[in-house]
Amino acid sequence: MSEFDVGGRLRAIREDKGLSQRELAQRSGVTNGLVSLIERNKTSPSITSLRKILEILEMTLAEFFDSDTPSEPGKFVFRHSELTEINPGRIYRSGGAALDALSLKRAGKSGQTNLLLLYETYEPGADTGAEAYAHEGEEGGFVIEGELLLTVGETTELLRAGDAYLFDSRLPHRFRNVAKARCVVVSAATPPTF
Template identity: 85%
Template sequence: MSDFDVGARLKAIREDSGLSQRELAQRAGVTNGLVSLVERNKTSPSITSLRKILEILGMTLAEFFDSGAPADPGRFVFRHDELTEINPGRIYLSAGADALKALSLRRAGKQGQTNLLLLYETYDPGADTGEEAYSHEGEEGGFVIEGELLLSVGDTTEILRAGDAYLFDSRLPHRFRNVTQKRCVVVSAATPPTF
C-alpha cells in the first residue's frame, strides 16, 4: 500500500461522480486549491480534510484505501505477512513526515467484508497519528502488547504500557503517540471500520 496513488484515486472517484474540482471543494468546505494539489500528489490531506471530501463522494476512508481485490468469504486466518498495510499516517502530514513514517497499521481481512476493523499497529519511536486529534463514528479499543503509548481522548491523556488496554467512544477526538525511544505494538479493533 506504500505505492498507493492518493491523487489518482481521488481524481478517478471525483470524475466518476461527475463533479469538478471546484464543485467538490465547495461542497466539502475545502479550497479548490487543496483538491487540485491532492489530485496532483503535490500535498497530502489531513484526516479531517480527506474525510470531508470523501463524505461528499459517499465514501469512507476504508473504501477509499481499499485495493479492490476480492476476498475469500470463507477465510478466517490471516498470516502476519498477508495483513493489508493501510497506514493512512503516511499520507497525513499534520504530525510531520518523520513521525508519520514511523507508524504502520496492518488490517486483518478485507474492508467491506466485516463490521469490525482489526489492526496490528506498530509505532516506532516518534510515531504520531497527527497533531490534530481526529474522531469518527463508533467505538475502538485495543491492547498494548509491547512498549508504551501516549493516548489522548477528549481532554484526558494517559500513558499505556504493555498489558494495558483502552476502550472509548471514537466520536471523542483522539490521538496516539509513541514518545519513548522503544517500539510500541498495539492490537486494536474498531467498529464500524473507518479505513
C-alpha cells in the same frame, strides 16, 4: 510494498461521483489547493484531512486503500503480508516524519465485516496527526509493545505494554508515540468507519 497512487485513486473516485475539485474541497472543509496537490501526488494528506474528503465521497479510509481484489469466500486467516496498509504516509511517501512513522494494517476487506481489526505500529515520533479526529462507533485496543500517548476528549493518558483502552470514538482522539522505542497496538473498532 509497491507505491499506492493516492492522487490517482482520489481523482478517479471524485470524477466517478461527478464532483469538481472545488466542490469536493468546499463540501469537505479543506482547501481547493489541498485537493489539487493530493491528486497530483505533490502532498500526502493527514489522516484527518483525508477522512474529511472521503466522508463526502461516502467512503472509509479502509475502502479507499483496499485493493480491488476480492477476498476468498470463507477466508478467516490473514497472513501479515496480506494485511491492507491504510496509512497515506506509508503508501505515498511524503506525509512527513510523524505520519510516515505510523503503520496501520487491516485484516480482511472493507465492506465484508462489521468489525475493523488493525495491527498498528508506531515508530518513535509517530502521530495520527496534529488534529484529533472523531467518527461513529467504539474502539479499543491493547498495547502489545512500547508506550502510547492517547488523548480522548480533554484527557491524555500514557499507556504501556499490557494496558488497554476502550472509548466512544465520537469523542475527538489522537494517538502518539513520544517514547524512543517502537509501540505495537492491536485494536478493533465497530462499525468499521475508519
